[in-house]
Amino acid sequence: MNFIAGCGLLVAFVALTVGVSSAQIAPGRFNELILEQIKQMPRGGQYSASRVATIRLQSAAHFESGKFFVLPEAASPSYCSGATYLVFIKTIEALRNNEKLDLDFATLQQLMIRGQRDGEGIWGRWNANGPGTARLFYELAIGQNFDDFAQAQPGDFMKIFWSPEVGRAEHGHSVIFLGMESKGGLDYVRFWSSNIPFGYGERSVPRAKIVHAIFSRLNNPANLSRIHSTQTVDSYLASLIRTRSSYAEAQEKCGM
Secondary structure, X not given: OOHHHXXXXXXXXXXXXXXXXXXXXXXXXXXXHHHHHHHOOOOEEOEOOOHHHHHHXXXXXXXXXXXXXXXXXXXXXXXXXXXXXXXXXXXXXXXXXXXXXXXXXXXXXXXXXXXXXXXXXXXXXXXXOOOHHHHHHHHHOOEXXXXXXXXXXXXXXXXXXXXXXXXXXXXXXXXXXXXXXEEOOEEEEEEEEEEOOOEEEEEEEEHHHOOEEEEEEEOOXXXXXXXXXXXXXXXXXXXXXXXXXXXXXXXXXXXX
């Protein structure tokens, strides 16, 4: 992944209209649980998209004796897609601990971070340029994707596009939506992620800075087992490190 493009600096520009979905989105079954996992994450630790950050991310989540151990402090410095993925894994493990989710060993192994390339496996899809998380949710039918801010709920995963570009030249950010607020008469979007330059934490930005946003709401985590019946590498996501796409194509690839 081109991390500088994938989680780049905020760029000021005139915002385009964010698309509106006509279909009603079901309330989030697991959003409160996702928010609970955020509360357990550390703060700060600095942001970095370096190779060292990826190595530390791999060490932050390991699978032993049938259980995930997530140690987010080990993933410091951090970057945005790694931060949101750790919360995702923590949510899956919390459901397993509460006996509300049963995944076989092979599927749990697929959740591990092992240096997968863009579009490969679960982490490689999540970490790819473009709508990585949304594409994963659509492929495996583990949740709904939409771009209507009016239907967004705190705890939704969210891919922000700071510019119209999708793919090789994009400027985006993988975050978890926390809600809207008003400052000085302007609408602001609150979210949690690993943010430049301080790392883990909340941030609030003017909605006008966001050109497009795709929300992904977790509904059916048991469908993660469908990863075994998909292509090892998603060719669309794999291509985005070197080619340009469009928001219209991203919507189509995510079932929107």
